[in-house]
Amino acid sequence: MSTPRTAGQLLRSRGYLAALAVSGLLGVPVALLAYGFLQLASYAQRWVFEELPSALGLGSEPVWWPVPMVTVGGLVVGLVVRHLPGDGGESGVDGVRAGGPPAARHLPGIALAALGTLAFGAVLGPEAPLIALGGGLAALAVRALRRDAPEQAVALIGAAGSFAAISTLLGSPLLGAFLLLEVAGAAGTAAGRTSVLLVPGLLASGLGALIFLGLDSVTGLAKPSLVVPDLPPVRELTLAQFGWAIVIGVAAALLGTALRRLARPVARWTRHHVVVATAVAGLKVGLLACLYALLTSKGTRDVLFSGQEALGPLLAHGAEYSAGSLLLLLGCKGLAYGVSLGAFRGGPVFPAMFLGAVGGLALSHLPGLDAVPAAAMGIGALCVTMLGLPLVSVLLATLLLLSSGLATMPLVIVSVVVAYVLRAWLSPATDDPAADTPRP
Secondary structure (H helix, E strand, O other), X not given: OOOOOOXXXXXXXXXXXXXXXXXXXXXXXXXXXXXXXXXXXXXXXXXXXXXXXXXXXXXXXXXXXXHHHHHHHHHHHHHHHHHOOOOOOOOOOOOOOOOOOOOHHHHHHHHHHHHXXXXXXXXXXXXXXXXXXXXXXXXXXXXXXXXXXXXXXXXXXXXXXXXXXXXXXXXXXXXXXXXXXXXXXXXXXXXXXXXXXXXXXHHHHHHHHHHHOOHHHHHOOOOOOOOOOOOOOOOXXXXXXXXXXXXXXXXHHHHHHHXXXXXXHHHHHHHHOXXXXXXXXXXXXXXXXXXXXXXXXXXXXXXXXXXXXHHHHHXXXXXXXXXXHHHHHHHHHHXXXXXXXXXXXXXXXXXXXXXXXXXXXHHOOOOOOOHHHXXXXXXXXXHHHHHOOHHHHHHHHHHHOHHHHHHHHHHHHHHHHHHHHHHHHHOOOOOOXXXXXXXX
């Protein structure tokens, strides 16, 4: 039997139908494992920053506590990268990138490096490790069922596992599908063939999402969601706001490019001195969090972690932050983000969303710009600068804010396009991501 060459032939082939069935069957267990990993990381965070200082008789978290804790996290991640196969997974310097599922022997290192990053407060999110773990677990299951499985089938079902895992985090199969589809498109995959390869992933993520129906009533744990409810309604869009969309797009491109250029030399240094460099990077992140807390009335949590859980409260209570506090937060968390990108292991999405919202809220203190549209434009523009994915960046800002996001979508699109084009002009033509990723 000849190998299918076109998208239509692939859809009609028996092998594709078999892969579709296996993808659907694997969607639920992969999503369950991904959900368990997220809950484990969340519990580890609470233990390190809430229960441990209390057990040591320090009461609530002291302002200096992040300094030793993030340093220890850096040491953990550095040891994992240095001694376990797979280098703890991909660096987040170049955003979310397409690639085949990792080998089974790399999965423990990826999981441990991600836990060391997430639990100890580094400024990265869980999306990149989840994509790798979901793909690796699905591929491992296929190879366990059939040792001589074709590599194309392993890659297809591995991608479906990534879909199921990332949908667990984003709370939406559709948003996860758009993320991986645009990543694949950026990698040069043909559009028609990408659509065919997308279907098993959609099935896996859709069936995996079913596990959350009533899951909170069984476990007491809430379903992940990016939605921020109860935001003030957006007034009619004005010409001045479209002018601000251009300004925010330019500012986000400049800020994001600066952060990426900060992360690259950190990644180069870490590649050669991985254990020491990652611990020093953790020390710097902890000091930045401590500095922010000492200079403001806010806590260190604003600077630490990915910003996924802090984003909703920030948008809901943004009026409680002065312009000076927001600018200080933008500087401290931005520097911590750039350092974490180069040294730790995790995803760049949620810190970019948080920083974009902070920058937008800071600008909303100026005339002609309301807080919610400003935050939406900042989220979209900084996400596209850090990720290089314009469609996903628009969707992240829009879905996050629900009806307010839909109302501000024209503004978000303008800011995203401006940032995306300027990002290309600011990025060196000779920029080779492979040259700056941590130790191969």
